[in-house]
Amino acid sequence: MRFRARVFGDDINTDYIIASRRKRDSLDPQVLRQYLFEEIAPQFAAGIQAEDAIVAGKNFGCGSAMEVAVTAVLGAGIRAVLARSFSRTYYRNAVNNGLLPVICDTSRIHEGDRLRIAGGEVYNETTAETIVAEPLPQIMRAIIEAGGLVPYFRQHGDFPG
C-alpha cells in the first residue's frame, strides 16, 4: 500500500479530529469528512487526496471514545494512520473499522513524503528510510484482515474462545 504523508503533532484528540458537536447533526461519514480537523487545520478537509495517510506524534486520538473520529477519517478516503502511539480507544476503533493503525517512529516523516507500508514495515520513499512498525496482536490482525468487526462478525458470528 502506498501513501502520501499528512503530518500532525502530538496529542491530537478526537474533538480535534471531529468536533463532538458535529455528530449532533449527522453521523454520516460523507457529511462529517468536511469538518475533519477543522479546529486545528481548517484547510485540511478540502485538500484531501486519494492515498493520503495521517502521520502523527504520540497519543493520537486521545479523549473521547467516539467512533465517528475513525469513520469520518475513513469517509474521507484515508486508509491508514501512523503514529508514535495511539490512545487505546482510537486504536480499537480503527481496528474494528478496518482503518490500519501503524505504531512506529514517525519523527522523520515529513509532510508530503511518499510512504509504502508492507509486512510490518514502513518504507519512506522520499527519504529512502525503512521504519519498523510494532506488530499487531493476532486477534486484531484477524479483524483488520477481515475488513473490520462487521465483516468479521458476519463471517464468524462470535469471538474465538
Added chain:
Amino acid sequence: MAGQTISEKILSAKSGKSAFAGDVVVCPVDCALGTDGSTPMAIDYFEAMGGARVLNPGSIVFALDHYAPAPSRHTAQLHQRMRHFAAAHGILLWDVGEGIGHQLVVETGRALPGGLAVGADSHAVMYGALNAFATGIGSSDLAAIFISGKIWLRVPESIRVTLTGQLPAGVYPKDIALALAKQLGADGAAYRALEFCGLPESPGATALDLEDRLVLSNLSVEMGAKNGIFAADEKTFAYLNGAEGDPQTPDADARYCREIEMDLDGLTPQIALPHSVDRVVEIGESPATAVQMVYLGTCTGGRVRDYRQALAVLKAGGGVAPGVQLVVAPASRTVLETLARDGTLAEFIAMGAVIGTPGCGSCCGTCGSIPGDNVNVISTANRNFKGRMGNGAASIYLASPASCAAAAVRGVIADPREFLR
C-alpha cells in the same frame, strides 16, 4: 505462579485462563453502557453484522445523557431510535433527565467488585473506583457485545499509584488527579492500568471516600489509562448497600511497570490551563485570569459533595461576582433531588445559578450552556480541549468544585483556601 495485579486477576477470572500483561483475552461482559452519543452507531453496526437478537439484554443499559434534552430534531430522532431498540430487545433505558450514564451505573450498583464493566464512552473508567475492571469502548465493540456478550481485551501493564497522608483543607481529589496528570502527562498511562493504593501506616488512597475515588478513576483516562482501579473495602460495600461482587486484591509480588508515590499532606489546589488536561499549575501560580462562566457538573464533578464543597466557598465569599454565569448541571436526578431536599439547590438558585438538566450538559458542547467567543470558563469537568464545550474561541480551565466556586466569587481565578480559613 507469578503474582498478579488487580487488573490481571479480574481478567484471569473472567477469561478463565491465567492472564498477564500483554496477553489478549476474550471475556464475558457483566455490564455494558451505551449512550446517545454511541448507541445509534452501535445499532447500525449490529444490523450490519447481521444481528437479530441481543444475547444478554439484562447486562446492557442505555442512557440518554449527551443530548439531554435533545437540542434538535436529529438528536430527538436518535433518542427515538434508542427507545425503540431498547423496548424491542428488553434493555433498560435511562431517559432524558435521569442523568449521566456513568453516574447511574455506579448509583444503581451495576458495576461490582471484580466485575467487568464497559461503556461506549471513555469515562466508563470511573467504575474502577468500585474494584471493577472498567474501560471505554467504541460503538462497534458495543454491537459485538449485543450479539456475543463478549469483548476482547489486551491485559494492561499496571502503574501502582501509592497515595499517602491526608488532603489538607481546601484540597480535593480533583487536585490529586490534576497533579497526577501533570506528572504523567496526557499519555503517561497509555494502554496501562492505574492501580491506586495506600500504605498500612498511612492509608492515603484507601482513606478516601467512594465519591472521591470516583474522581480519580474517572480522570485516569485523561492520562491515557485503560482503567483506574482501587481495591474494595468496607466503604465500597457500604456504597453498594452490601453487594459484594467478587473482590480482587493484588498479590504482594505483583509486577508493576512503574511506581508513583504522592504525599497528600503537601498537595495544594491545582488548575489545568487551556487547552490540555496535563497543562497543570498550582492555582496560586496561575495568572489572575478573569472568568465569565463557572461550570459545576459532569461525571467528574457533579455529585452531592461537589456542590456542598462549592456552596461552602460561595457562601463564605458572599455569592457570585457580577458578570459571571454560574451553571449547575447535576450528574443525576438523584443528585438533583438530594440537593433539592437539603436546601443546597435553593441556595444556588438564590445566587442566580442556571440549573441544567442532569446529564452531560455542555461538557462536550452537545447541548446546554455554550460559552461565547473569548469567554474563559472554569469547570469541574475532565476535559478542556479547544472547542470542547462547543466553541473553539472559548478557553476552559479545570479545577476542583471549591476552586471553581472561588473563581465565581472573585470573578478571577482564585485559591479556595482563602475562603475556608
